Amino acid sequence: MRTRDGDTIARGRRIEKDAWAAPDARRHFAYHRDAMPTSRRQFLAASGLLTSAGLLVPGPAAWAMPRGAKAPAPGTPPKSAASGLSGSPVAAHAALARVAVEEATKAKAAYADARIVQWSTEGVDVRDERVSGVSSSTDTGIGVRVLVDGAWGFAATDDLSEAAVRAATKRALEAAKIGAKLRADVGAPPIELAPAPAAKGTWVAPFEVDPRSISARDKAELILEASQAALRVQGVKHTRAGVESIVEDKLLVTSDGTEVHQLFMRMSPSLTATAVHPRLGFASRDHEAAPMLAGWEYVTSLDLVGAAPEIGHEAVQKLHAPAVKAGRRRLILAPSNLWLTIHESIGHPTELDRAMGFEADFAGTSFIGPDAAGKLRLGSKKVTIVADRTQPGGLATTGWDDEGVTAQRWTMVDEGLFVGWQTTRDQAAWIGDKASLGTAYGQKYSGVAFQRMPNVSLQPGSEGYTTEDLINATDDGVYVTGRGSWSIDHQRYNFQFSGQTFWEVKHGRIVGPLRDLAYQANTVDFWTSCDMVGGAGTYRLGGSLGDGKGQPGQSNSVSHGCPPARFMANIIDTGASK
């Protein structure tokens, strides 16, 4: 039975696909393993001896990412790719979007926009040694949004005939008028939009290889090979692997005179190995590759096949690892784990609509009050967090948002002090702002645009620490990589996160792997306990294609960059908990 759970990174298939890039710890130990024959490596991995050497190799950060993605963002979107828009079916329908906006303007709409989107996906799924699915999909349509007498109306259709578009526009206008009467009846003030200058242009998210140019056979062979490589590890009984590429082709026309055409390519690779043991049960290990705003070059740069044996070994290792000593302890989080904690504990509570109560029925509200900007201290001095829609590789990076507002970068947490919200054009006035920060997004053509999360990232520290520096400075703690179970309350106070790999840290060294654990904390306590953050060289992007919010639920794609960082939290042995 499927239950609806909102304001969340969705669970289910999409989730399994959002694994991410190789953890630091994996690289640290790859050094030893490569020098050993397989059987000996497996014995050592299984017995935990391999890691007891505690040697850390601060190797180069050879982790695949789009160019520029490893640095905090520049403040202007990356240069548009030169190609990608030719032959766009969306451009061919531009006249329909203009018809809808003109029709609405004639009917006295104070504002109107029309969004034509073609959402195309291509996917390959592998299970063990077989390709279980090859698929492609295309979903094209138009959504028309109007503001009449201070109330919203919206209608969408996948029928791109002029008659259907006119009918949808009429339906949106009528609904807005009914909404305006309802607002008057219940004494609600009219909705007002902050102005946005007219924008005209095109922007194509940077890519080198269009995923649509790679044949399904080549994709399937690559993923199959990665799956087989993990399956060859002794003790690994099952694998799942896949890759999905998503191309969002979007044209926005607004009554402000804006007309912008954009194209986004997003890649989502995944690989999971499951070890099964007759006595110890089973354990799974996901590759930590993040979904990314990039072309197919990102998938090939990950070397999934080369990484697969390690994923397999670490699945087996999980079965044999000892339990963690529970209690309040130091916690070092790799970027591959910390991004999701940022998403849930900082990204969501700083959505202004949540703080104002507009998401109260589903996602919830926020522990941050509407008047808290500039007053609430939610972290230590080490904690500076920016919102950014210009970050190379960032899944929420764009040229303009879905209300025609230019992409921006702004500070949300300045050395621990909360200073900035996320806003759209109908929210700016709530906090006395004159303009929107450009965070409106509607899923495909059929979702009403509303406030959605930009890329929200923890800035690296000036000390230039490496992951090893954080570990060396820790007398007793655990190091966690990758995304595991995640859950947070509806005002974003109490959270609990697990991970993919867990390591015991003693006297400044990693002394061995640990069995499944989770860390639990209160958001403000957690960020206030942050006493070390890695330097610019350790900064990495994580992200998800399944950031859920709204009713009906919509999915947003968003990235979070961060260095590794150190905290205090309550560690729980989830192997023992029942």
Add this chain to the structure above:
Amino acid sequence: MTLSRSQAKKWVDRVLTQASFGDVRVRITDERRGHLRFAKGQPTTEGDVERLEIHVTAAKDGRHATVTGNRTDDAGLAALVEQAEALAELAPPDPELMPPLGKTTHATVKATDGAAARLGAAERAKAVAAAITTAKDKGVDVAGFLSHAETSTVVADRAGLFAFHQDTRVSMTTTCRTSDGTGSARAGYASFAAGGLDGAALAEDAALRALKSKNPKKVDPGRYTVVLMPDAVADLLSFFSMALGQRAADEGRSWFAKPGGGSKVGESLFDPRVTIFSDPKNAKYPSSPFARDGRPQPRVEWVKGGRLLSLTAERYWADKQGIPSRPRPSSWFMEGTSASLDDLIADVDKGILVSRFWYNRMLARRSLTATGLTRDGTFLIEGGRIATPIGNLRYNDSPLTLLTKLQALGTPERAAFAGDVVVVPPLVVRDFNFESTSDAI
């Protein structure tokens, strides 16, 4: 109106006549839906969406691929089939590909309601106005969501399969929060029919319970006897139903795997009062009589008298194991008693009443342990009565606890916040583990 049966037949024919492969399968969904949100005592966003989806799967010599599109002109349909066949040629052979289903019979289920199909902006505004006005009268803040949809689904193949189903869905949720921000409650309506939709009644129910939940006391986490309302039961049972796969059990990667091999099917695992079944034909709570791939959804007993009777099985695995193939069902029912919630509370000396859970996630698959938090009304029970509202708590526990440490069952009700048809009783359960407290209201 979405596609009728005869229109669906025409559409299927238009697609299948384009096929050159002998094995081409098609699934079409045609949906019209509308919604209105409200919060802070005012309507916010609304919309009407019409959307068609055509999925074509082409298969030949063990190779298969699926292409999805929404162009409906002849050229668009031809292109869709052509793409599916071309993509299938590129796919590596799949040794687990099953032949097309062909002619099957499935139950006919009436799941449409004329009034639900006719809902539009005017009707939405009326129900929402009633909720807003009622909440205002009670002095509480209100937020909510009204949604309705009509959907036609057809699944067919060249070997003779033709399965058609049409349904309507209406749902409304209403959250009331006290003006001091210390109390909150949620009420909901979910049905295939519009007849029971009453914005004022929902708002009144949520408002009264929100007021009762004001100024919660903090209690220590730990193990408690809990009284779980139907939505809380549905939240936890979803982890049980998601894990009910035969193949994962047979392959040793599920709680339902038997140590040493095989599955736990046939074992008496739960309290003898536990009976869980699926039934698409239930007149009050109808659901789809066939699965996405066209397999019929019969009435299935998953657990009877505490004994595990069946698991879900894909066609390939069922064939290989010589067991019936069972799709994931479209509905879940758990048997109960005639006891009311008050009856259940009256028999609890000390415990916690949970209205619903939130942000539930699997925590440890091996032990089928999940995590999540209470939300919208959590109360301490003392001496058979609700003593005081308490702060929210995080649980780390398993749906198996519900089925094994069962103290009492109440009258089954549809869980209003679950997406699917889930009809379960409130339950009293011993030793439920709360791990920590939350300040969220």
